[in-house]
Amino acid sequence: MALRVPKASGPQLFREGYRIMQGVEDAVIRNCNAIRELSEITRTSLGPNGKNKIVVNHLQQTFLTNDAATIIRELEVIHPAAKLVVDATQQQENELGDAANFVVVFTGELLAKAENMIRMGLTPLEIAKGYEMALSHTMEVLEEICADKIETVESEKELIKAIRTCISSKQYGNEDFLSDLVAKAILTVLPKDPSKFNVDNIRVVKIMGSSLYNSQVVKGMVFPREPEGTVTRSKEAKVAVFSCPLDISQTETKGTVLLHNAQEMLDFSKGEENLIESHIKEIYDAGVRVVVTSGNVNDLVLHYLNRFEILVIRVPSKFELRRLCRVVGATPLARMGVPMPEEMGSVDVVETIEIGGDRVTVFRQVEDITRTATIVLRGATKTYLDDLERAIDDGVNIVKALVKDNRLIFGAGASDMQLCIRLISVGEKTPGIYQHAIKQYGEAFEVVPRTISENAGLDPTDVISKLYAAHHKENGESIGVDVECENDGTLDAKEAGIFDVLLAKKSAIRLATETVLTVLNVDQVVMSKPAGGPKPPGPNPHWDDD
């Protein structure tokens, strides 16, 4: 044994400053802990009685919300494993809008169970495999327990059924009013083929003052500004949309006007006015009565527009301009000139009205189905309005999910309870070591009713045991948690009309499980030394203090 093999130890393999964590204890358990800590934060926001959080982000912006996606986004999570959860939440929020909090809470719970199993002696890979099996069972079970269907998204009553639960988890107490608003807005813009529904067609304009109950749905688009000129209303008008400032065209190349004699000079100033006048006259002669621009309006141009009694309004946002184009059916023109007939849009009514103390301009189409509806939200504080907007966004997004899959399952924790019981029985029938993981996966669903009842101020253990009893009975699968705590803490979700959208639930469960699988499969974390140069805000060298 004379040969000496040099030891390839960590410090020599990597540059100094690298941090390596490996093994079950160092990597998996710690990652589990981190994610659980994150889910502890959002847990109290789950369900209708979830609490709000004030989040002040690093730009000193205040968010007051119980929308988990927003909370987590603004939290600035730095732990690498916990960041996976953040991504999963964002994905859920973007695709379906609802059940974002469920993703976080369920991930946390699954990992907590996994941690226990690791301590029992199972390897992370076995757990992962078991969870994977459980996931496929869950999807099957979900198909079976489907409770109801939205027959048609064109009926207000049916729509409200789905939207109400989603909104009540964000704005409990106002859900009836809000879901009414959202349903109305959706129906005004719903195309004949519901699958072509575009969430972008529902706009929210927030105007401070008054109270929520004075909010309204306006057909068409609402701009929180007044027209530039003296004309403030127009009917059945042709619309020209310019994506450029309304000004005398300027050359990009630097140029000077060269004058050779006095006559040229005299003509020059005249010429400019005449040019604009003829431009505007041409536009007027083409039948345009409303002009929309994204840039500034030159005084002289405005003057002539006023003379020809053409309404002119500025819409500085490119996105809004694009939407407006869709509403009026116009093509935006990149330079000032007469639009072709097919480039012009038309609008039935443009008018300036007063909402609260603010004057707003409304572009409205009288026909029954308009292409855009605007929800004008009123409320006392800005943070409150922002939160309302998020709730509405979620509500609108639900419809997107509904047109893909119109099935509903029971809410209020009833379907979770059912999943829990069914999975445990599946687990018991499974031979081998995966049995544990499947059973634990089932039990993890318990976290939903438990958290809902905890947040509602009920005794969770008591409620859970009652739910177990109810679900084992015949026809008990619709029993869920009663957040009003009027009887014994349970209610029939079917009677109370609490339904979740199947697709949202499916996607949330899948996302959560996938995150968990990723975390469980990690056995080593290698972190490079933060680069030099200007330090990122508040770096912590001991990010995972030993």
Place this chain on the structure above:
Amino acid sequence: MSLGGPQIPVIVLKEGTDDSQGRGQLLSNINACVAVQDTIRTTLGPLGADKLMVDDRGEVVISNDGATIMKLLDIVHPAAKTLVDIARAQDAEVGDGTTSVVVFAGELLREARTFVEDGVSSHLIIRGYRKAAQLAVNKIKEIAIHLDLSDEGKLRDLLTKCASTAMNSKLIRSNSTFFTKMVVDAVLTLDQEDLNENMIGIKKVPGGAMEDSLLVKGVAFKKTFSYAGFEQQPKFFKNPKILCLDVELELKAEKDNAEVRVDKVQEYQNIVDAEWRIIFSKLEAIVATGAKVVLSKLPIGDLATQYFADRDIFCAGRVAADDLNRVVQAVGGSIQSTCSNIEEKHLGTCDTFEERQIGGDRFNLFEGCPKAKTCTLILRGGADQFIAEVERSLHDAIMIVKHALKNNLVVAGGGACEMELSKYLRDYSLTISGKQQNFIAAFARSLEVIPRQLCDNAGFDSTNILNKLRMQHAKGEMWAGVDMDSEGVANNFEKFVWEPSTVKSNAILSATEAATLILSVDETIKNEPSQQPQAPQGALPPGAANRIMRGRGRGMPR
């Protein structure tokens, strides 16, 4: 494996992030809001004290207006900021009642605090408060008295009463009769369909006494900077034609990037002549319209001033845009951006135009305007801060009158309405069983803070008066409220202490929304502010605003 060792902390969030959760956090938020309420409560009511505030630039503001104080307080506590928002919302929506809304919201939280300390779930309190607020607003609708606005003579009388109630709580209460008349006149001159209060201009001229303030039915603005020749222009016209321009009447280059190349000396002179000809042709065109008063947003130079003076025309350049807009509203016509093709219909007219000395300044006054949908208040007074406060008070009063006109429903002030609502809710709470009874009763108790604070600020024995009030209301005296004159209780409706009902219902709804919002929070997570390596916020890259809105650049693709 050495599992189960000592718990090692795992850091999920960035260092410097402060998060606190649970009931303690809720209580601390409530305490912060109550502290704000304590600051502002002493300004409530006719005998409330004023606050003197010095901002970071050393500017002094004296005010009694809740919204102004809240704005200047510069509150950084995230929960307490909500109160600033509701004061502002109340100001924008109805104008008055800004102090009441903060005081009431604070009191709702104070009442809730005891429940939270006892371990009641805040959601139950929220539900109770929301229910109570709805009941209260419905009750206001029920008890509000409908004003008959059809009778012209009576109308003024009724509006005067509303305005004087609003003004009583302000600095100018001693002159309230004088100012109420002014305010009511001002609002009545507006377009009754539209009632756009921006059409009431307020000009401040330091010096003189408050009673020297005056209302101009039409437009008035301070004489603008003028050039030589101005003295020779006439300063008084009867039925003049008025032309409003957005043109610079001066010798100047027609276009910035124009260049003249001449090869003969003779041409040079021609060019100079041409420049003169351009401006003269503009002036000639103006004179040809027959206008006697020429106003422009842009400067009117020496040459033009002299030219107009020779032809007995009055001119004023550099008129502020909003003044000019109001002139157009009052006299008719429209603002012209060119001098050519001006037609008769583009000109306005008024009965008299005059330049008059007011205090140390000269003012241009347009009176007797045919389309007079606008008016101007010229305020006089001792000190700048004083006039500024008068302006704020008048603004509140104007808003009140506007709302009285719009909704024509009034209730009695001086705490009478609050006491009646309180009694109603207390009675109602006794009819329900369960926890909600407590919360609705708490809401009822909170309403009493308004009369109590009115008494405290006036130096009365609040306990005594409140007891009297409760008794009166129990007897069915719906409008019994605090009487400031006799240090007792009186029927405030008969004493003409009136307020529009929208002020009350909006205040109750806003305060409830704010209080419930604060109650629903159980956690504050505060990230450490990031040091911005670049320049201060003034010069953000394009799109930065959008990114800030979304936070951290991870925008949602929506």
